[in-house]
Amino acid sequence: MSPHAPPLRGSLPPRGADPAWGGPASDRRSFRVRCLLGGLLALAASGALAQSVPVPPFVSKPDMARLDYDLQPRQIAPGTWVIEGAVADFTRANGCNIINTAFIATGAGVVVINTGPSRRYGEQQRQAIERVTREPVLHVFNLNLHPDYFFGNQAWGDRPTQALTGSIAGMQAEGPSYADNLYRLCGDWMQATESTPARQPIDPNTLPQPLRLGQHVLELHRLDGHTADDLVLLDRRTGVLFAGGLVFANRVPTTPHADLPRWLASLDTLERWLANGTARQVVPSHGPVHSGTAGVQQTRDWLRWLGDTLQGSAERGLDLNEVLRLPVPDRFARWAAQPAELHRSLTQWYPLHEQRVLAAPAR
Secondary structure, eight states, rough: OOOOOOOOOOOOTTTBTTTTBBBHHHHHHHHHHHHHHHHHHHHOOSSOOOOOOOOOOOOOOOBBBTTBBBOEEEEETTEEEEEEOOOOOOOOOTTTOOOOEEEOSSOOEEEEOOOOHHHHHHHHHHHHHHHHOOOOOEEEEOSSSSSSHHHHGGGGTSSSSEEEEHHHHHHHHOOOOOHHHHHHHHHHGGTOOOOOOOSSSGGGGOOSSEEETEEEEEEEEEEESSSSSEEEETTTTOEEEEEEEEEEBBBBOOTTTTHHHHHHHHHHHHHHHHTTOOOOOOEEEEEEOTTTTTTHHHHHHHHHHHHHHHHHHHHHHHHHHHHHOOOOOOOTSSSBTHHHHHHHHHHHHHHHHHHHHHHHHOO
């Protein structure tokens, strides 16, 4: 279960329709019989093969008895550390720690990127940073509105916590429901955690802008598609790209706030940076750190397949239960959070595609 998952719901048939099929039975049953088998085969075969990304072992060993995340910073570039989360779905065994957070010791102060799913994570993140560097923390960035990006902000109350204005509005609106879901999913790991949105807004109209600190120049960019406001940081010195939720690697992307066409456009932007050498190493929020475009390609491949599945299934007259039973291409089958994350996406978005098809003028 996702902390930002929509309530479960079935397909929404139009008024007067046969609820078993989402349309008048006399019009749609024969259409379904003709198309179901061909649709299954076409959907399973669609899309180009995405590159694989090696998944390193999850080095942290969360201790549920002591509620210790065992956070292990790993240096990936000069002055740059990542604290990797499990490439998995939320479980109590992993402490609901499935996000990559990061920090950069610039020589003039530390920049923190994302603060994790709980107050306890934020506190232990702060301790882990202090074990690596004594530089003061100057900036804490939350890359979007999802809870594991900002629920650790409680531990950073004496430091600036920053996010795009739209992300802060989303944090404020959805924070209480996020907290309810995370307490249910994560249990005692959430003790004393409260939704704590970022306090310092970043005006998207001022971006892109450089943040010069010590030996590093961080470019702040506002993209979108995974959410309405996706903050991306690019370190010009090291070529490390903190892509947030725009890039997933070896994990099914989450889509509760997604706009697929805009997300695909943002991936094109990231790929250009990687192709021209502006960026060289990608830190996704979910999935292994990697060089090159493999994560961008995986995410694009999945989004195109998902969009084709939603639209094609609606045009074929499938109901939601049939869509949930469609085969998944082999290249996606072993990704983390499969099939749960796919089912969440289908449950949330398929009724909209049905409604659009049914409302379209007859040809």
